[in-house]
Amino acid sequence: MTTPSRPEPRPGLLDITPYKPGKAPTPAAGRKVYKLSSNESGLGPAPAALAALAGVAPHAEMYPDGAARSLKAKLGKTYDLPEENLIIGSGSDEVITLLLRAYAGEGTSIVQTRHGFSYYWIAAQGAGAEPLFAEETDLHADVDAILRTVREDTKIVFLANPNNPTGTVIPSAEVRRLREELPPQIILVLDGAYAEYMEAGDDYTDGADMVREAMASGADNVVMMRTFSKIYGLGGLRVGWAFGPSSVIDVLNRIRPPFNVNALALAAAEAALGDQGFVDRNRAHNAAERARVLDRLEGMGFTAAPSFANFLLVRMRGADEAARASEAASLLEHLESEGIMIRAMGGAWLPDYVRVSIGSEEANDAFLAAVARFVEGAA
Numbered sequence: 197m198t199t200p201s202r203p204e205p206r207p208g209l210l211d212i213t214p215y216k217p218g219k220a221p222t223p224a225a226g227r228k229v230y231k232l233s234s235n236e237s238g239l240g241p242a243p244a245a246l247a248a249l250a251g252v253a254p255h256a257e258m259y260p261d262g263a264a265r266s267l268k269a270k271l272g273k274t275y276d277l278p279e280e281n282l283i284i285g286s287g288s289d290e291v292i293t294l295l296l297r298a299y300a301g302e303g304t305s306i307v308q309t310r311h312g313f314s315y316y317w318i319a320a321q322g323a324g325a326e327p328l329f330a331e332e333t334d335l336h337a338d339v340d341a342i343l344r345t346v347r348e349d350t351k352i353v354f355l356a357n358p359n360n361p362t363g364t365v366i367p368s369a370e371v372r373r374l375r376e377e378l379p380p381q382i383i384l385v386l387d388g389a390y391a392e393y394m395e396a397g398d399d400y401t402d403g404a405d406m407v408r409e410a411m412a413s414g415a416d417n418v419v420m421m422r423t424f425s426k427i428y429g430l431g432g433l434r435v436g437w438a439f440g441p442s443s444v445i446d447v448l449n450r451i452r453p454p455f456n457v458n459a460l461a462l463a464a465a466e467a468a469l470g471d472q473g474f475v476d477r478n479r480a481h482n483a484a485e486r487a488r489v490l491d492r493l494e495g496m497g498f499t500a501a502p503s504f505a506n507f508l509l510v511r512m513r514g515a516d517e518a519a520r521a522s523e524a525a526s527l528l529e530h531l532e533s534e535g536i537m538i539r540a541m542g543g544a545w546l547p548d549y550v551r552v553s554i555g556s557e558e559a560n561d562a563f564l565a566a567v568a569r570f571v572e573g574a575a
């Protein structure tokens with residue numbers, strides 16, 4: 197073996213395409229800008245969280261509780277879950293990273309859906325594992341395709357439900373079928389980042405029931421992930437969490453950085469949990485505004501995937517994919533020139549779509565007015 201003349205990263209790391217966050221608009225003098233590119237809360241942060249931040253800030257010299265006991269206790273009460281089976285991460289992104297470091301790696305693979313969350317495959321490559329993509333049917337996860345894609349070396353299957361960037365949901369019976377038909381050595385990670393946007397009465401499972409059942413039968417192969425970044429409005433603070441079998445939580449705790457979630461974030465998340473009225477208001481705001489934005493877009497000739505989350509995946513109007521992709525590029529440029537940022541979808545194998553988050557009424561109005569000007573200009 198020849199000795200390299202400079203430090204070299206592990207094989208494969210330089211092949212990773214870095215995660216592309218939603219663009220932030222560049223403020224220009226006298227112009228309002230709107231960021232609708234990262235699926236952030238349309239009503240801002242939970243107000244109770246702001247008061248908690250002010251309370252903790254004067255003690256910033258102190259390390260946080262590395263075990264996050266107080267937040268876990270509150271989560272346990274709020275969602276009726278055993279607190280000893282919870283783990284808190286610096287965003288659910290960190291939980292994804294920990295799961296991959298713990299269970300995947302060189303010579304293994306993970307499975308996700310074609311238009312699933314991009315950090316799954318980026319983090320998989322970071323851990324040395326090969327990401328495999330199961331094709332979707334009409335922008336919905338296809339359980340049979342997922343099962344067909346699984347290989348002998350597959351360690352984890354990631355399913356976001358609702359999914360980002362499609363916004364679509366698969367019914368609880370399909371999630372259950374996936375769990376039942378997956379080989380027992382594979383962990384099914386059910387990502388409920390947008391679960392709180394679902395309405396009572398929707399045919400939906402966040403997966404907590406399946407984690408409980410797996411635990412009761414000693415199967416240990418289902419994990420549910422959640423986040424404070426969306427409906428609680430705390431994306432900037434970075435708090436996510438997972439509910440899983442003791443054996444999995446124990447392994448993740450062994451490799452987790454000792455103080456992985458900062459004290460301000462822990463306190464804010466705990467306070468936000470105590471304000472379920474805000475969660476209800478945000479859900480109602482999102483449902484009403486999503487319907488309004490969709491209606492206006494459809495009136496201008498666009499269509500969108502059926503969304504259950506706080507964003508819309510919008511299909512452009514052209515007759516073929518090339519024409520639609522070209523319109524997507526022009527629309528993105530036009531909106532950017534007006535200080536409105538939405539998300540390009542080429543990286544998700546959807547070049548003829550754009551994704552727009554449902555923001556405040558004012559932001560949504562600004563977006564719709566800018567799209568109307570674009571449509572008029574193109575006519």
Ligand SMILES: Cc1ncc(COP(=O)(O)O)c(C=O)c1O
Pocket residue numbers: 234235286287288289290313356359360387389422423424425431434435436
């Ligand atoms: C499906 C899904 N999972 C996980 C995340 C990560 O969220 P966070 O790390 O902010 O908790 C996101 C963020 O957009 C997401 O859309």
